[in-house]
Amino acid sequence: MNYKELKEKYGTPLYVYDIHRIKEIIHQYQTNFKSSQFETEILYASKAFNVKEMLRLIKDMNLSLDVVSMGELYTAVCVDFPSHKIYFHGNNKTEEEIHYAIEHNVGILVVDNQYELEKIEELASLYNKKVSIYIRLNVGVEAHTHKYIITSHIDSKFGILYNSLEYRNMISLIKNSKHIELKGFHCHIGSQIFDFYPYDIAIEKLVAIAKDFPYPLDMNLGGGFGAYYTETDHPIGYEAMARHLIQKLEEELTKQDVKIHKALIEPGRSIVAEAGTTLYTIGGIKQTPNRLYYFVDGGMTDNIRPALYQANYTLDIVGKENDFKNKVVTVAGKCCESGDIIMENVILPEAQKGDLLLTYSTGAYGYSMSSNYNKALTPAVVFVEDGKDRLVVKRQTLEELLEREI
Numbered sequence: 001m002n003y004k005e006l007k008e009k010y011g012t013p014l015y016v017y018d019i020h021r022i023k024e025i026i027h028q029y030q031t032n033f034k035s036s037q038f039e040t041e042i043l044y045a046s047k048a049f050n051v052k053e054m055l056r057l058i059k060d061m062n063l064s065l066d067v068v069s070m071g072e073l074y075t076a077v078c079v080d081f082p083s084h085k086i087y088f089h090g091n092n093k094t095e096e097e098i099h100y101a102i103e104h105n106v107g108i109l110v111v112d113n114q115y116e117l118e119k120i121e122e123l124a125s126l127y128n129k130k131v132s133i134y135i136r137l138n139v140g141v142e143a144h145t146h147k148y149i150i151t152s153h154i155d156s157k158f159g160i161l162y163n164s165l166e167y168r169n170m171i172s173l174i175k176n177s178k179h180i181e182l183k184g185f186h187c188h189i190g191s192q193i194f195d196f197y198p199y200d201i202a203i204e205k206l207v208a209i210a211k212d213f214p215y216p217l218d219m220n221l222g223g224g225f226g227a228y229y230t231e232t233d234h235p236i237g238y239e240a241m242a243r244h245l246i247q248k249l250e251e252e253l254t255k256q257d258v259k260i261h262k263a264l265i266e267p268g269r270s271i272v273a274e275a276g277t278t279l280y281t282i283g284g285i286k287q288t289p290n291r292l293y294y295f296v297d298g299g300m301t302d303n304i305r306p307a308l309y310q311a312n313y314t315l316d317i318v319g320k321e322n323d324f325k326n327k328v329v330t331v332a333g334k335c336c337e338s339g340d341i342i343m344e345n346v347i348l349p350e351a352q353k354g355d356l357l358l359t360y361s362t363g364a365y366g367y368s369m370s371s372n373y374n375k376a377l378t379p380a381v382v383f384v385e386d387g388k389d390r391l392v393v394k395r396q397t398l399e400e401l402l403e404r405e406i
């Protein structure tokens, strides 16, 4: 990757994606998440990075799509993503979103609660359509990860508890419904998980629940597979994870004498995180009594994860990757927040103003969580493949920044 050339062409900060890496990871999932006992399907959780060109890539690679909002769904509609391969998630879909999803024949609405179910019934009857749904379950599994990324503990805002009053109400509503068909269950037990164990527990619970039903259901195991950010991360490997899930599911189905129709997974982060790198230009270099700062021309507006989750990254300075690393540095952004820090106490070589700094593994939840705080302009996004780069999202302009202001 010629980062100096990319800086000349597109400026900084810049999100750069290695498309070969994305394809390689998708391929790993596709070749290993397969069973002779049931159908399988892989969804890309587009919240990780949802832009038109990314969704075109996902479409070309024959994956299905997880969306959680009107905006994500609209982007999919704009690239003619096959509607039957779209799964609409979210814990509080608005009436407008449900309308839009039904109108566009979204494949599955993943229902989080009774209110949503009642709304779907009401709106589906207006369209006189039968809507296929999954119920999102809270299987009570607490995956070992940072607490802000855990999404399935007992009081989680996501999903419902098996056999709770709300669950039973929903099942009886579905039984009496002319417009809703329950196709399966969904769970998502957390994010950045490096362990088989929480998935095993979730699978055991889901299979036991599927036993209650007289027909084979679908079982969506969610995403959450850990990606590599720093040397303290030890991903199991996406092939190994996919193979393990299939094996565990097959074993459990045999053990509990249950049949399912289809198993699904929906990785987001693991598909795009490692393929993305953010390129910054170093401006000020400041020595305070206890700290050496390298200031970059972006920060929490293009990568909120360090401030939000204390996320860590691996950094490098372009052209100095192999230099002696002898400086303990705090890399800080340009926002008016003292928490606007990319990495604290990272060991880097001596830098000069104008050097280019790389933050690796920013492909997931970087661009998609970016903001205009301090009226920062959203950076451009470039895809690089076979040595060729192409702009897929233009840098925001000052005019665009004020476009909606009266």
Ligand SMILES: Cc1ncc(COP(=O)(O)O)c(C=O)c1O
Residues within 6 Å of the ligand: 045, 047, 048, 066, 089, 151, 188, 190, 191, 192, 222, 223, 224, 225, 266, 267, 268, 269, 270, 364
């Ligand atoms: C329902 C659901 N599915 C899939 C994902 C993707 O998770 P990850 O990006 O960790 O793979 C998320 C992330 O929050 C989610 O909420």
